[in-house]
Amino acid sequence: MSKRIITIKSGKEEFQMEVTEEEYRNYYRPWWQQKKREQRKRDAMEENGYTEESYDGWKDGMLDGLNELVSQEESVEEFIEKQCMLGILEEALESLMPEERELAVKLFGEQVPISEFARSHDQCRTTVSSKKTSVLLKLRQFFRDRGFDI
Structure with a gap:
């Protein structure tokens, strides 16, 4: 069975772990895919004139679901x-x-x-x-x- 070395960062600390291919698919890969989806959404919003801060506020739910009220032209x-x-x-x-x-x-x-x-x-x-x-x-x-x- 093949092994992978993954890097985990937390604040200023960085750890490297050796995991099996199955562990990688079950845990690390879905997390990575979620991060990629968020990055694509962030990029799309920035293309429409939104800033990184407004995206983070939307992602954290700080806008209380009112984000749908903002039209693309507004x-x-x-x-x-x-x-x-x-x-x-x-x-x-x-x-x-x-x-x-x-x-x-x-x-x-x-x-x-x-x-x-x-x-x-x-x-x-x-x-x-x-x-x-x-x-x-x-x-x-x-x-x-x-x-x-x-």
């Missing part, structure tokens, strides 16, 4: 700007009362019709419409206070 800067805007929007929704937040999410985010929202909450359509107007005014004031021109 730059990393635009993606980060959108994430900041979403953070500010989340802050704005947190500034509202729970009932107002639900109304804003349903009517503005999910685009539920006012009449349907009113029916599901046993309220008059005009009441919901006036609440919608007041929530919209609160959100506009929140954004104006933060320097956004709305």
Whole structure:
């Protein structure tokens, strides 16, 4: 049975081991193939304008699965700007009362019709419409206070 000498690196230490061909196929080779796949993905991402750091963040799951939202034409800067805007929007929704937040999410985010929202909450359509107007005014004031021109 043939033997192979493999090199294992850990930090600054380096070890060499002699393994059989079967051990090599079962353990070392799949690891090497995985590293090659990662390298190919990294190269493909860098060709599309991503950096090594953004790839490492994606690989480590630091982007929380949002990487699919970044289109091929969209730059990393635009993606980060959108994430900041979403953070500010989340802050704005947190500034509202729970009932107002639900109304804003349903009517503005999910685009539920006012009449349907009113029916599901046993309220008059005009009441919901006036609440919608007041929530919209609160959100506009929140954004104006933060320097956004709305």
